[in-house]
Amino acid sequence: MYQVLYRKYRPKNFEDVVGQQIVVKTLQNAIKNNKISHSYIFYGPRGTGKTTLAKIMARAVNCSHPDGKLLCDECENCVVSRENECVDIIEIDAASNNGVDEIRELKSKVNLVPSSLNYKIYIVDEVHMLSMGAFNALLKTIEEPPAHSIFILATTEIDKVPETIISRCQTFSFERVSNNDIVRRLRYICDVEKINISDEVLFEIAKVSEGGMRDSLGMLDKLSIYKKGEITLDDFYKLNSLLGEKEIIDFITDFCMGNKQELVSRINDYFNSGKNIIQIANQLVYKLSDLIVDYYLKGNIPKAVNIERVELLANTLNEKMFEIKRSEHPNIYFEILILNVLRSFSNVLLKEKQEVAEVVEKKNETEEIKTVEKEIIEDKKISVDKKNEPSKRIDNSVENNLKFLYEVNDVRINNTFAEASKDSLLKNKNLFSKFSDFTFDTKIGYLICDIMDATIRAASERNVILSYEYDSSVKENLKNIDKLQSVYNQVTGLDVSLAFITDENWEKMKEEYIKNKKNGILYEYQEEPKLEEDNKSESDDVNSESIVEMFGDIVEYE
Ligand SMILES: [Zn+2]
Known part of the structure; x- marks a missing residue:
């Protein structure tokens, strides 16, 4: 029995x-x-x-x-x-x-x-x-x-x-049992019972049962009866009417971007497919707090996600969780709650859109960008080497020229500092969300991902500094700079040269820049070494904009 x-x-x-x-x-x-x-x-x-x-x-x-x-x-x-x-x-x-x-x-x-x-x-x-x-x-x-x-x-x-x-x-x-303790116990039981399941799934079970050992075991019971072979995360989500990892991130992204319509239809879908909104709210809280921790500990955050909005949503859901649970119609309560939070920053969203528009107008590039946008929308395919061939600027035999690439890179970083402006930074940042449309493109998806891994640190009309957590990313991307730059410019409609830096080095250079600025030391535009085509000859006057202008509010400058 x-x-x-x-x-x-x-x-x-x-x-x-x-x-x-x-x-x-x-x-x-x-x-x-x-x-x-x-x-x-x-x-x-x-x-x-x-x-x-x-x-x-x-x-x-x-x-x-x-x-x-x-x-x-x-x-x-x-x-x-x-x-x-x-x-x-x-x-x-x-x-x-x-x-x-x-x-x-x-x-x-x-x-x-x-x-x-x-x-x-x-x-x-x-x-x-x-x-x-x-x-x-x-x-x-x-x-x-x-x-x-x-x-x-x-x-x-x-x-x-x-x-x-x-x-x-x-x-x-009696305290809620910690997720680690629950996972350890479940692991023991799975080993004895020969239930084929990974710790990852056990962790999800622990999270969803909110520190209750009995609920965790009940869930494991259901799963082991539901499936004899290996139990996957998808089995777990399906059986418990929960959202998969990607769906959660998509929801958060839509929220951050203020996509009201999408959010409402998502919530309706949950309801129509019999999903439990309380569990989903719970999943969201967990994902949001993961994002927040990642951001503060590692400086990582997915590109289309905005940390202030993530915090806002996390706090609201935490505060209202009890009400969601107690509500007669949790779905409706949840939907109204989300719309309310969205409204609280709708002005900011509007301003963001205006800012992009203004920048574009000011630079008188409206037509050009529109054309590129059209191209992108019409066929979501971009050939890598079609346009803006960077090999005009950089020697093509990339692998043998890593040293040279680093030299060029250093000059570009210097030049970005020399000409950086807040407008350019904002423009690049605002255009960044376009990359996510191409993540799954079979031809350029891998390049898009490399770009999206980066944080835009500073930008001028001619250069953009992208920073990465690891030195290895900087190195690999330098080797691949032709393609990356080509894709970057095609997607954004800009005409810039990329420079790469590690997060750590960026912090150092930023401090140095601030120090120099205070002491009146200015950065001068330098020629990039070995340019075949010299289309940027004039050494411009050193940027005299304030640091605040350049970095927005990223740098606190006294
Ligand atoms: Zn006894």
Whole structure:
């Protein structure tokens, strides 16, 4: 007969309990030092082990402790207490009928000595559900408990338990089990049960069950019945009506870009396909917090994603999660919530669009860009070497000329500093989102990805500095600069030369620039070495715009 995993792997001893180390340790010490209290309250979220630990406790206080074991599972008492029908361990579910009858019966029998164990244990589950009458009866009992009885009350809602009861109990708070602890336990069970599943999926299970061990096991149960072979993330998403990784990112991207219509139709799709919006909101919160952590620790963020908006959405969802859960129509609540947050920065979105328009107009390039845009929209295919052949500027035998490429690169970085402007930076940044349209292009997708990995740091009319986390990316991209530059210019409609730098070096150069600027040291435009075609001969006057103008608000400059 199939036994559900939750029952099969229910901890039978203190050592097997997942998480709750402080509670476990305290209870163990109480038994060891013979300082057992007569009434306990275990409170905390569902599925965190309250009833399980109550049952372990019930048996452990009765064990005769051979060889100093807290719960030997072998002595006479342990054999008796293992039985489901053990009359001295009484479980009362207060949720079933307010518990009035049970508590009355409890009261009438509580003074009788245990039939075979040392202690009679009353485990009252969901104690907050007791009626007032039942609470009062219980209170009388625990005010003067018989020496042989122990009460363990469990609840998910401690604030609904009368203070008079709480004050007579030793209270223990049960924490949500950490994702790592859940994954470790699930891994153990999967290995024993020969369930073929990766840790990645186990982690998703842990996340979705919000620190509840029982829910995690329930989910694993479902998955293992659903599929015999390897269980994948997709199986998990499908079975739980959740969104896949890409769908989540797409939602966040649409949000950041203010795509109201897309968001509304996404939310409708979720509803129509029977997805659970509460779980989806949860998934979003997790993804958003991953993005935020990544941004602050590593400086990474997907290009079309805006960190302020990500934080805004994360905070709003966190704040309103309770309301979403409680709402009669979570879908509608969620949809309105999203639209409301969008409205809060709609002015900013509008301004962004205007800024792009203004820049374009000012530079009198409107026609040119429109043409390029049209080209791009009409056929989403771009041949790599069609236009703006950079080999005119750089010696073609790239592999043998890495040193030369670095020299050119250095000059370009210098030149960007010399001519940089905030307008150019904004223009490049605003055009950057265009690249995402070509991510899946079979011909240039890999180049697009290389470009999108970068952060635009500074730009002039002629040069753009792209920075990367790793030195290896800089090197590889330099080797490939012809193609990258060609694609960059075709997609953006600009005519610029690219320079690459590591994030680390960028920070250094930026500081140096600020220092120099303060000391009146100016950067001069230099000729790029070995140019075949000299179309940028004039060494311009050094840029005298303020640093703030150049970097926008990226650099704080006093
Ligand atoms: Zn024992």
